[in-house]
Amino acid sequence: MSSLTKSQLQRQAEQLVDFINKSPSPFHAVDVCRKWLRGAQFTELKEKQSWHGAIKPNGRYFFTRNGSSLVAFAVGGKFHPGNGVSIVGAHTDSPCFKLKPVSKKSGSGFLQVGVQVYGGGLWHTWFDRDLSVAGRVMVKDASGGYANRLIAIEEPIMRIPSLAIHLERSMADGFKYNKEVHLTPILATVFKAVNGEKSEKSDNEKEPKPAHHPILLERIAKELDIKVGDISDFELCLYDTQKATIGGICNEFIYSARLDNLNSSYCAIESLINSLSEESAADDSHIRMVALFDNEEVGSTSAYGANSALIESAIRRVHDSFDNCGRSCFEECVANSYLISSDVTHAVHPNYSEKHEENHRPELHKGPAIKINANQRYATTAVTSAILKDIAARNDIPIQEFVVRNDSSCGSTIGPMLSAKLGLRTIDIGNPLLSMHSIREVCGTDDVGLMVKLFEHFFNEFAAIDAKISVD
Template sequence: MQQFNQQLMDFLGASRTPYHAVAQMVERLEQAGFVGLQERDAWRFESGGRYFTTRNGSSIIAWVMPKAGRLEESGLRMVGAHTDSPCLKVKPAPELHRNGYLQLGVEVYGGALLNPWFDRDLSIAGRVSYRRTDGALEQMLLDFERPVAVIPSLAIHLDREVHTARTINAQTYLPVILGQAGEKLDFRALLKHELEAQGVSGIDQVLDYDLSLYDTQAPALLGLESEFLLSARLDNLLSCFIGLDALLGSNTDQGALLVCNDHEEVGSMSAAGAQGPMLAHVLERLLPEPEARQRMLARSMLISADNAHGVHPNFADRHDGNHGPLLNAGPVIKVNANQRYATTNETSSIFRDLAAQEEVPVQSFVVRTDMACGSTIGPITAAEIGVRALDIGVPQFAMHSIREMAGARDSWNLSRVLRRFYVQTSLGG
């Protein structure tokens, strides 16, 4: 478990954006012998072959072909997660010069908790598109790595009602300070300079970018017995890592698949999101004949892994009294009568049985009946491809904050259950 958590923290620290997360996953898959396939090429598969493909550089699907029999006879054991997290993104024309300071305008991505973004050492990372001096267009991942920005709080002396009445205006309160104004800032020129400083040559002009702010504080274990994990982007890179670790560690002979989609935090409606056609396109190429594909899906199951709300000791009244998951007390099955989660009594029973085989405890989460329930890629994927599905997750605190908190044992335990799932010969039904 200690080795697992160290690898997890290394992954979280390096995965500043969905692009960086997918790059990390590609590296691990290639090291394990998986073959990368380009969507524009013809695909050919071998029995027991291991493959992956990406879309937009921010979503990834990896899969293992069964070693014996055909997919329509064995089905697929599928795990799903998402690569994106709420954050602040740099606007297309971000330069601000006000009162002697250089600032960047930002846009809020997803349902971020905004207060924790103040007074943090922030850096910038993402993907940059540029034209080379020979006229070719290229893209490159960029990470400033060092702290370069901050959003200072307003002193309490100038905001006496900060504890009682203030709300955050995302347009006016969140522009970050980069430095003191000298010459006018040309942000694209700054990106060109930073890329060149990192060894990229032959750049004529930066054309565009998709860049996010992130907290430079590294992931850490916390607690008297190091029982807690703290990091940015636990929702939901934690599940991406767990799913990947389970796939690589299962050595399965069954048909197995991991899908990690971008854009879940903003509704999943994109070419690379769960409401888009990426997974369906891969399945169509695995089994082009529609009836065979439907037979395969009828023998398949998807486990949607996305973190759950642990019961906060200071806010226990925000939970249903019988459904308050505890950190380090096992993965959580998420249930909602209105189909905000994809769990059914059949799929939850299968998961409980898998967990029992690994001697891993299981918890349940149901939102209070007088509160709105969030959702995941589980119901979306189930509706898109017609597969039975289950929503589970590791319990955590501070979801959508700049720094989140989970139990150090829960991720390891969930990985063990998912490994068992990947090798399971029968899923019932």
């Protein structure tokens, strides 16, 4: 077992819980990381501005894209163009419901809100939960410009109620629902909201109908201390207002939404900051980098997903900022680099243990699991696995391995696409999780600290270990 103390493991679990509770949307998660990095003396860069001459050895930097993706990196004191980048990649998004552009709906005396399903959620777990909205609002300012404002209404304002079993006895044998019809949340009753709805009535038939219930727009405006007319547009998702918490009779579980994949996002940023002792950073010949992407749950193909040029652009611009960068520096750098694709993995379920291959059953509290798939749904190879196992063994960090059964489908991660796009050595790894894609997931408290420590040692030790690897 790792040399980490119980108090250190507990502290990391508590910090993850705090991070999740502050991050009901990807925009909030990136904003929390931005503040965190600034507090650790990272300088914020802007993609719209030149970086030439701005990147220096021993420097710490980060930038964001779309407010929902983030890249942070620290340049080693001995780095020169062509040296490698030690990368940990994760994602900020989770399965959820997102408000439709025209969300105003009603029926049977209720005001309802039209939503789109985002990702592959266990949608039945969203029934009978206390829901609210979070995300970003584009607000018009006095000068005619637009400002990006984050919002998270803490009070439960929506709910998707189940149908009583007395009205559909077959539900006892199998809960079936239509995604378009039955996943529409209730906002209010017409009777109670009638004053808020008066503004919708007009004698002018040519006047456009509002896209959203005025009572909802008024609540958003109140939260932001603006006028309804100042709201230009928004991207809002539903979230469960029940807070993440540590539970279990031994206080060994984290019960939470969005553990997939704020678990890995937290571990990545925490480990990068923790790894930057003055001596360690000064002696490093590599760049240490964390990339947090949006849109993994829907395939990553967006300007701020892992299937974009985000990482390539970051590495190229870092190299271009150095005057002594040669023509092949980028290609040399990629060949010297290594990516840890970190996403949660399936812990063995005691009630469904037959769903796991008998020799590959990750357990809680027994460390991160390396994910392997012969059909390249994960990017792990013998070389990349050997490197990380060596780092784990040197530092007494337990490692597990996960392979799906041959008669089961296998999910994928950002690892294969980034490896293919860049020709980058990659390993897929993740902390074990129960109830993946549920509105309330479960992970082990100890695994958070173990993952953080593994990433710290990766940042500190990879360059030296890689110098001893002779495999091309």
